[in-house]
Amino acid sequence: MSVSFAGLDDRRANRRVTIKDVADALGLTKSTVSRAMNGYPDISEATQLRVKRMAEKMSYHPLSHAQAIKTGRTRSLGLVLQLSDHDAQRPFLAEFLAGLSAGASSEGWTLTVAASDSHDDMIRTFQALLRDGKADGFILPRAMIEDPRVALLRDANVPFVLFGRQNDTAGCAWFDVLGEEAMRDAVMHLASLGHRRIGFINGGMKYAYASLREAGFIQGMQDAGLAIDPNLIGQNAVTQADGARVATKILTQQKPPTAIVCAVDFAALGVYRAASECGLRIGHDLSVVAYDGIPEGAHAQPPLTTFSVDNRAAGIRLSTLLIRRIRGEDLATLRETVSAQFVDRGSTGPVPTMN
Amino acid sequence: MSVSFAGLDDRRANRRVTIKDVADALGLTKSTVSRAMNGYPDISEATQLRVKRMAEKMSYHPLSHAQAIKTGRTRSLGLVLQLSDHDAQRPFLAEFLAGLSAGASSEGWTLTVAASDSHDDMIRTFQALLRDGKADGFILPRAMIEDPRVALLRDANVPFVLFGRQNDTAGCAWFDVLGEEAMRDAVMHLASLGHRRIGFINGGMKYAYASLREAGFIQGMQDAGLAIDPNLIGQNAVTQADGARVATKILTQQKPPTAIVCAVDFAALGVYRAASECGLRIGHDLSVVAYDGIPEGAHAQPPLTTFSVDNRAAGIRLSTLLIRRIRGEDLATLRETVSAQFVDRGSTGPVPTMN
DNA sequence: CTGATTTCCGAAACCGGTTTCGGCAAGTGT
DNA sequence: ACACTTGCCGAAACCGGTTTCGGAAATCAG
Numbered sequence: 102m103s104v105s106f107a108g109l110d111d112r113r114a115n116r117r118v119t120i121k122d123v124a125d126a127l128g129l130t131k132s133t134v135s136r137a138m139n140g141y142p143d144i145s146e147a148t149q150l151r152v153k154r155m156a157e158k159m160s161y162h163p164l165s166h167a168q169a170i171k172t173g174r175t176r177s178l179g180l181v182l183q184l185s186d187h188d189a190q191r192p193f194l195a196e197f198l199a200g201l202s203a204g205a206s207s208e209g210w211t212l213t214v215a216a217s218d219s220h221d222d223m224i225r226t227f228q229a230l231l232r233d234g235k236a237d238g239f240i241l242p243r244a245m246i247e248d249p250r251v252a253l254l255r256d257a258n259v260p261f262v263l264f265g266r267q268n269d270t271a272g273c274a275w276f277d278v279l280g281e282e283a284m285r286d287a288v289m290h291l292a293s294l295g296h297r298r299i300g301f302i303n304g305g306m307k308y309a310y311a312s313l314r315e316a317g318f319i320q321g322m323q324d325a326g327l328a329i330d331p332n333l334i335g336q337n338a339v340t341q342a343d344g345a346r347v348a349t350k351i352l353t354q355q356k357p358p359t360a361i362v363c364a365v366d367f368a369a370l371g372v373y374r375a376a377s378e379c380g381l382r383i384g385h386d387l388s389v390v391a392y393d394g395i396p397e398g399a400h401a402q403p404p405l406t407t408f409s410v411d412n413r414a415a416g417i418r419l420s421t422l423l424i425r426r427i428r429g430e431d432l433a434t435l436r437e438t439v440s441a442q443f444v445d446r447g448s449t450g451p452v453p454t455m456n
Numbered sequence: 457m458s459v460s461f462a463g464l465d466d467r468r469a470n471r472r473v474t475i476k477d478v479a480d481a482l483g484l485t486k487s488t489v490s491r492a493m494n495g496y497p498d499i500s501e502a503t504q505l506r507v508k509r510m511a512e513k514m515s516y517h518p519l520s521h522a523q524a525i526k527t528g529r530t531r532s533l534g535l536v537l538q539l540s541d542h543d544a545q546r547p548f549l550a551e552f553l554a555g556l557s558a559g560a561s562s563e564g565w566t567l568t569v570a571a572s573d574s575h576d577d578m579i580r581t582f583q584a585l586l587r588d589g590k591a592d593g594f595i596l597p598r599a600m601i602e603d604p605r606v607a608l609l610r611d612a613n614v615p616f617v618l619f620g621r622q623n624d625t626a627g628c629a630w631f632d633v634l635g636e637e638a639m640r641d642a643v644m645h646l647a648s649l650g651h652r653r654i655g656f657i658n659g660g661m662k663y664a665y666a667s668l669r670e671a672g673f674i675q676g677m678q679d680a681g682l683a684i685d686p687n688l689i690g691q692n693a694v695t696q697a698d699g700a701r702v703a704t705k706i707l708t709q710q711k712p713p714t715a716i717v718c719a720v721d722f723a724a725l726g727v728y729r730a731a732s733e734c735g736l737r738i739g740h741d742l743s744v745v746a747y748d749g750i751p752e753g754a755h756a757q758p759p760l761t762t763f764s765v766d767n768r769a770a771g772i773r774l775s776t777l778l779i780r781r782i783r784g785e786d787l788a789t790l791r792e793t794v795s796a797q798f799v800d801r802g803s804t805g806p807v808p809t810m811n
Numbered sequence: 812c813t814g815a816t817t818t819c820c821g822a823a824a825c826c827g828g829t830t831t832c833g834g835c836a837a838g839t840g841t
Numbered sequence: 842a843c844a845c846t847t848g849c850c851g852a853a854a855c856c857g858g859t860t861t862c863g864g865a866a867a868t869c870a871g
Contacts, residue, residue: 166521202571216557
C-alpha cells in the first residue's frame with residue numbers, strides 16, 4: 102500500500118465534489134451550504150450568493166438520491182405506458198417523450214418510464230414505482246372516464262397530472278387540447294362549404310376525449326343549424342381498419358353524408374379506403390376533417406385536412422405542471438388547455454352537386 | 457401537542473418499513489440484515505433465510521436511493537433517445553420501451569429516459585445523467601459507425617450495451633438482429649423465383665446496420681451467382697419519400713431490375729409508390745423484399761414481404777444484458793444476435809416474362 | 812484439554828445530503 | 842447602559858442504507 106504524505110489528497114482527484122468540498126472552500130459548514138443552496142431565509146443574501154457562486158465554480162451538483170433519503174423526493178417524474186392501448190397513441194410517443202424530457206430536464210428533473218401490458222400489471226407498476234420512491238409524481242396520458250390511475254394516486258396522495266380532462270376533477274391537474282372546439286370548428290367549416298349531411302366517427306369511448314369531441318360535434322351541428330342523423334354516427338374507431346369498417350357502414354346508408362368528421366386521424370385514413378371502395382373521391386364526393394395531425398395524413402392522397410396537436414409541446418407543459426404540482430402549487434393554477442391547430446389540406450371541398 | 461404513552465408507536469402506522477424494522481423484528485442489527493439481504497458469505501444460511509423470510513413477510517423493500525448513497529448505484533438503466541434520427545425508428549419505440557421496461561422491472565430495475573434534439577444536446581444529456589447518478593448504465597439504440605456515445609461512455613468507464621454491432625468492439629456488449637443474413641436470404645429468395653436483375657435500397661449509411669445489410673446483399677448476389685449492377689443500388693432511404701425517390705431513379709434505368717431488396721420497410725413503401733407511378737404492379741412486374749416488419753407493411757397493397765424484427769424481445773434482451781454488464785459479468789458472454797423472421801406476404805412473385 | 816482458526820454477528824463509522832436546535836453578535840427600544 | 846430581539850450560522854442529529862472492524866462462540870488441530 103502506498104503511503105501518502107499527510108494524506109492530503111491521496112484519493113483520486115476526480116471523485117465527485119460534495120457539499121463538504123464547497124463548505125470547506127468557503128470556510129462554512131455543510132449545513133450552511135445546504136440552506137444557501139435551497140434558499141432558506143435564515144441565510145444572509147451575501148452568503149447565499151457566495152455559496153451559489155462557489156457551487157457553480159466547483160460545478161457542484163447535489164445528488165438527488167442523497168437528498169431523497171431525507172426529503173423523500175428524487176426529482177423524477179413517472180410515466181407508465183399502457184400497451185393494451187390502441188396503436189393510435191404510438192406515433193405520438195416519440196414527440197411526447199421528447200417534450201416530457203425537455204420540460205423535466207429544464208428544471209433538473211428526469212423521467213422514469215415503465216410499460217405495462219394489462220390493467221393489473223399497470224397497478225402493480227405504479228405501486229412498485231411508488232414503493233421504491235422512483236417517481237415523485239406521475240403523468241397520466243389519455244385520461245379515461247373511469248380512470249383507475251386517478252383513483253390509485255388520489256388515494257395514495259401522490260401528485261399527478263392528466264393529459265386530458267376528467268369529470269371528477271377533485272385533486273386533478275391537467276393539460277389538454279380542446280378537441281371539442283376542434284370538432285365544432287370542423288363542422289362549421291364543412292357547413293360553410295355547403296355540407297348539410299355530416300357524419301361523425303368517434304374514437305375510443307372509454308376515454309374522456311371521446312365524449313368531449315362528440316359534444317363538440319353536436320354543438321357544431323346545432324350552431325350550424327343542421328340536423329343530426331344517428332345513422333351517420335359511429336364509434337370506437339381508432340385504427341385505419343376501424344375507420345374503414347365504420348365508414349363503410351355510414352356510406353352505404355340510404356342517405357349517405359357528403360362529409361365526415363373523424364375524432365382520430367387514423368380512422369380518417371380508413372374512411373379514405375372505404376370511400377375508394379364505394380367509388381367516392383375524397384375532397385370531391387366526400388369531404389373529411391379529422392384530428393391529431395399524424396404525419397401519414399400529410400402524405401395521404403389527397404392530404405388530410407385535420408386539427409393538429411403538438412404533442413411535444415404537450416409533453417413540455419405536462420412535465421412543467423407536474424413539477425409545480427409536486428412543489429405544492431395550488432391546483433387551480435395547474436389546469437391548462439390549448440386549441441388544436443387547423444391544417445387545411447385537400448380532403449375537403451364544396452358539397453357535390455346532385456346529378 | 458398530544459402526549460403519547462411511552463412513545464411506543466405514536467408515528468403514523470403506515471410509514472415505510474425500513475431495515476431497522478426488520479432487524480428489530482428478528483432481534484438482529486441492521487448490518488446483519490443488510491448482509492443477509494445481499495447474500496454476503498459471512499452470514500449463516502439459517503440467518504439469511506430467516507431474514508429473507510421476515511423481509512418478505514413485512515414486505516420490506518430497500519430504497520434504491522438509500523443504497524445508492526453508499527454503493528453509487530440506483531438500479532436504473534438509462535436510455536437517451538435521439539430525435540434528430542429519422543422517423544423510421546419511431547414506430548418501434550413503444551414496443552422497444554415495453555421490452556426494456558419488462559426486462560428491467562423483472563430484475564427490480566427501472567428505466568430512465570431522456571431525449572435530445574442535437575448531437576451536443578445528447579452529449580450534455582449523457583453527462584447530466586451520469587453526473588447526477590441517474591443511471592448505472594446505458595442502452596444505446598442504433599449503433600453508428602462512428603459512435604460518439606461509445607467514445608464517451610468508454611472513456612467514463614460506464615457500462616453500456618449496443619442495439620447493433622460496431623467495428624470497434626472494445627468494451628462493447630451488444631444485442632443485434634442479423635440484418636446481413638436477412639438481406640442475403642432476401643436475394644436468395646428472389647433468385648429462386650427467377651430474378652436475376654435485383655436492386656438494393658439501403659438505409660442510413662452512418663449507421664452500422666447499413667454496411668452489414670449491404671454486405672449481406674452482396675453476399676447473396678454472389679451466392680446466387682448474380683452480377684451486381686451499381687446503377688441498381690441506392691442509399692440513405694429511410695422514409696417513404698426517400699424510398700420513392702431512390703426507387704424512381706432505379707426503375708427508370710435503361711435496364712431496370714425485376715426485384716428490389718430494401719434495407720428498411722419504409723423505403724419499400726416508397727418503392728410501392730414509385731412503381732405505381734411507373735405503371736408497375738408490385739408482386740407481378742416488380743418484386744420487393746424489405747426489412748423491419750412495420751405494421752403498415754402488413755396493410756399495404758399487396759402486403760409487404762419482409763423480415764420482421766421483434767423489438768419488444770430486443771428490448772428485453774438489451775436490458776437483461778445491460779444489468780448483467782453492470783453487475784460485472786464478462787463481456788464475451790454479453791454479445792447476442794438473433795435472426796430476423798421471414799414473413800412471406802404478397803410483394804414477391806416469379807420474374808415477369810418478357811413481352 | 813488447550814491453543815489456533817473459523818464462523819458469524821454486533822458496534823460503529825460512513826455515504827451525502829437535510830433539518831433541528833441553540834448560541835453568538837449585532838441591532839433595538841428605553 | 843441594559844434587557845430583548847433579530848439575523849445568521851455552526852454543531853450535531855438524522856435519513857436508510859452499506860461496509861469496516863473486531864470480538865465472542867464454535868470448531869478444529871494436536
